[in-house]
Amino acid sequence: MTRQKLPGMYADGGGLYLQVSRSGSKSWIFRFAMEGREREMGLGPLNTVSLSEARDLALEARKQKLRGIDPIEARKAERASRKLEDAKAVTFTQAADAYIKANKIAWKNPKHAAQWEATLATYAKPFFGDFAVARVDTTLVLKAIEPIWTTKPETASRLRGRIETVLDWATVRGFRQGENPARWRGHLDKLLPPKAKVRTVEHHAALPHGELPAFMAELVLQKGIAARALEFAILTAARTGEVIGATWAEIDLDAQIWTIPKERMKAGREHRVPLNPRCIAVLTEMAAVQTSEFVFPGGKAERPLSNMAMLNALKRMGRASLTTHGFRSSFRDWAAENTDYPGEVVEMALAHTIGNKVEAAYRRGDLFEKRKGLMGDWWRFSTTGHASASEASTELEALP
Known part of the structure; x- marks a missing residue:
């Protein structure tokens, strides 16, 4: 039987077949039925497994089948067991x-x-x-x-x-x-x-928004890049990583817009931030000492400010209990309690992901113009304690 050369299946008996492919290769196949399902089990190539060895393998498979064991599944289990043993290392x-x-x-x-x-x-x-x-x-x-x-x-x-x-x-x-x-x-x-x-969830320590104008008046007097970065973070309600990673390529001073690419955003979506006059002043000050692509350069060449720098600035101000991220909570509380801006405008200013998938699907825009008004009011409140332009105008004119 092993001398067969034409393509086909040649029976040896007891479910054992010699399979000759069109390319001329020969291998042993054991055919059987299990629970009404026809199955074929490869037993190896002819050049490796002899006829007598193939008959022994077919005999063992028939014995397994007689005991109600699927020979193919049994072989899979054996191989998995061996693989598991090998993996013990x-x-x-x-x-x-x-x-x-x-x-x-x-x-x-x-x-x-x-x-x-x-x-x-x-x-x-x-x-x-x-x-x-x-x-x-x-x-x-x-x-x-x-x-x-x-x-x-x-x-x-x-x-x-x-x-x-x-x-x-x-x-x-x-x-x-x-x-x-x-x-x-x-x-x-x-x-x-x-x-x-x-344990009770511990939120980022936040400054009550009513105390923010006095804090900002103190902060603006602080020297150093970290203090300016902290100002910028508070006035844009941005995250620490977004601020310290800001590059000049993201800043459009003429349009007064900071565009953060999606690669740097937590939600993986580009975020445009309207820049108020104080932000522009901070950027102008940073441009005068520009040393790298980063708006807020760190101590090492071509590296941004450390993510601990703003926290250290707070410590120097005697505000070690506060966190940079906590000012986002101050902004959110202020917007909810002191303004009539819709919640979705505030959430988009914070670059939060929209939880409602239907709402997210229909709202394709970034509400930029509405956020521009919101962030302008936030700047006015942070500087003067008043949110509306009319209330703040007199005090703002008196500022340097």
């Missing part, structure tokens, strides 16, 4: 490092990878970093998470999610099998209290 640390290396190119913020590495190195790896990733179970996951679940709930929640992701990656790569011991729903949520209930 792959530790959790190796799996985590491989996952981060494979995915960090897609992370917009370079610090994201560093945060992943730091979180896992600090809290997970001491407990099971050197363990085979296949051996990581619920007990080990809890050893890493439980000590900080009530004291650092936000960190613990991120840690759990990152462990879950690494283990999912390891499962897909064939390094482990079974359910993910770090999953929350239907598993760890039965063992740990919800994050929201273990």
Whole structure:
């Protein structure tokens, strides 16, 4: 039978066939039916598996079928088991490092990878970093998470999610099998209290908006790039990263617009910011000392201001309890309590993502003209304590 040369299937008996392809290659096939389903199982090429070996393999397959075992599924399970055994040398640390290396190119913020590495190195790896990733179970996951679940709930929640992701990656790569011991729903949520209930959420420390004019009067007297960056951040209601990463290419002084590209925005969407007169004055001052592409240059050449610089400026003012991000809350509270601007205008000024998908689909614009009026009123209030132009005009004329 092994001398057959014409393409086709040649029976040897008992479900064993020699398959000759059109190219002339020959291989052994075991045909069988399981639960009414016709199946074919490859047993190897003729140049590797002899006729007697093929008959032995077919015999073993028939015996499995007699015991109600699908020979193909049994072979898959055996291969998976061998692969799992081979993977025992792959530790959790190796799996985590491989996952981060494979995915960090897609992370917009370079610090994201560093945060992943730091979180896992600090809290997970001491407990099971050197363990085979296949051996990581619920007990080990809890050893890493439980000590900080009530004291650092936000960190613990991120840690759990990152462990879950690494283990999912390891499962897909064939390094482990079974359910993910770090999953929350239907598993760890039965063992740990919800994050929201273990400790009151701590918001960014914010200055009551009524105190803002006096604070801004003090801030404008402060010297240094960090003080000007803080002013700019408050008057534009922008995030720290958006301000310190601002480049001159994003600034249009003639149009009085700051256009932040989508790559630098949290929501991944371009954001135009109307610039009020004080912002223009700050930019003019920065242009006079320009040393790089960054509007607010740092101490190192071709590097922006440090993300700690504005916090340090607050400390020098004796305001260490405040955060830069907290001024966004001051802006939001002021807009809600002191103005009649619609909520969506305020939210868009803060560059928040629209939660309602239907609303987001219909509102394609950026409400720029309305935001221009809002930010102008914010500048007037921050400078004089009055939101309307008529109330503020006299005081503004007296300012230098």
